[in-house]
Amino acid sequence: MNSKASNISAYVFLILAALCSVFPLYYMAIAATNTSVDVIRGTLLPGTHLFQNFSNLVAGTPLGIAMKNSLVNATSLTILSLVICSIAGYGFEIFHTKGKDVVMNILLLAMMIPFASTMIPLFRMFGQMGLVGSTVAVILPTISTPFLIMLFRQSSRDFPHEIIEAARIDGLNEIMIFFRLFIPTMKSTYSAAAVITFMGAWNNYLWPRVILLQKETMTMPMLISNLKAGYVTDYGMLMLAVLICTLPTVVIFFFFQKSFAEGISGSVK
């Protein structure tokens, strides 16, 4: 009887927690189908204004351009970041040199430096290189992050060193070992890293806003920010833009969901 009661209370608690988590998403979807005034007045039911909001959004903002730019920036950063950080993480774990721990510690210390403090020197640097407004300038500062290097280094610890020895005896060189043995084995870590990097890059706001000064280079977070900058905010349109902006990250997350959990917990199959 007691266990039944505790089961019920656990269910009630979990249902409430689930409702709290899901409600903002529900509200976002509902608000996207309503007029601005209805959203302001707090309606919680679906409306009939979805297509009107969509046509307003398409007509009033460079939605296509912003989507394309965000996709190009986030995808290039994710691919390059994964290649570079995994090589670094692998190298730190597999190869033993004297100073590697010192270098790793310096990298970890770099995690403590807030981005805002390096923003102005970075802008100056890219300005002098004539790269302001370019994709390169957006992705270069975050192409290698201490967090990803650490993630790959931690995962490499579970990578059986005997396989490397065997591969060396069989005549594979170090680069081949990395590409042919390490990458296929570490799929789940790559998935986790891809999800984290893509989401970070997709939602990145401050640096792209500072470095991308032309309207042709606008990204989705900037587009949303602009929607809220006027005297009158069209909340229905705003929520639809937020919904559209959320979709790619949701798709990526669900696509990699299974391996993401494995990658974070560091399992190697």
Added chain:
Amino acid sequence: MKKVLVLALALLLTFSFVACGSGSKDKDASSGKDGGDSQTLNVWCWDPSFNIYAIEEAAKIYEKDNPGFKVDVTEMAWDDLQTALVTAASSGQTEELPDIFLCQNNAFQKNVTNYPDLFVDISDSEVDFDQFAEAAVGYSLVDGKNYGVPFDNGTAVVALRTDILAEAGYTLEDFTDITWDQFIDQGKVVLEKTGKPLLSGIAGESDTIAIMLQSEGSSLFNDDGSVNIANNEELKSAIEVYQRLVKEGVLLEVNSWDEYIATFVSGSVAGAMQGCWILANVQSADDQSGLWDVTNVPKVAGVSGATNYSAQGGSSWAISSNSANSDLATDFLAKTFGGSVELYDNILPKTGALSNWLPAADSDVYNEPQEYFGGDAVYAKIVEYAGKVPSVNTGVYYYEGRDAVSDAITKSLGGADIKTALKEAEDTVKFDMGQ
């Protein structure tokens, strides 16, 4: 195996080339402002239905006498524009700045003082500043030099639901040219008879106090730029009025801007006091058409120099010193925002953007009765108010002062002594100023 390696390297190279390629393309696109096209001005501003629409309409008018002229507008929220200005100025990379940008009036002094190299002095240009409302010109006037052309009119108004007032036995005249004491007394009656507070405001923000303070001809800073908070009697009176408004339930405090808008759009309060730009939000509820009207703000009783006129917000156009076309930019602003009744006539119906340029008020469009406001010619009324707003020194540290006073208001509403709270606020601002 080689295939994997080749594929990986090819991917890396492709992306690098794509990235570099897009970089050089963007650079080419932006090079126009460095003198590449002498008839195109780059502009940074925000709000497509207001500022962007206005500058594009201005360009159409200017183009009639200057064939080939156009503006290339980049939409940028104010906070982002401010960040971009600071980053460009601090890093010395000002060549990325546009020819013209819009600047919030309250931030103008600080930007000109901190980054004088970013702004072009237009005091001796064709712009006739005497034709603008004095208070509006004051925001962009630094050391006697003009750095901005006033655009967005921030004249404060009280917009009221006349149907709710009628329920309580009042008309708009009962709320015109009155003091805050009368406003609170009548507000109590309205609350009692209709259950609705007259106003709403965001808790912990000092917008309402700022409006009262400017109506008294006072500010948080003295003319020499020093802080004027701890011993500012006008500020103390304004805070006392605010405390009474909240205590009597005449002003309903909410937690965010969105909730604030919701209070009058949903009809749970009977009015709003803000810069006149709030009328765009007031008009978003179609079912309230004809039920609103506009009047001036109450004045603080017992303060010499107190008026029924004030301002809140607003913005001005500035010309960037990086502009290779600064003469063209000045001429464009002088002949449109500082010289075209047609422009203000064109933008008023769609945007509700009101002129700080006083000659525009004589136009027929401004004198047209507005159906939403019960047939009252509210725009002509507001421009008339604009000419009477006391000009005050917003100070370089306006936002720091505002935030410190907001904290003081919260403390005083919580029961703290006003004098002590204001002394703390003054110390905070002095600390921010490095004193």
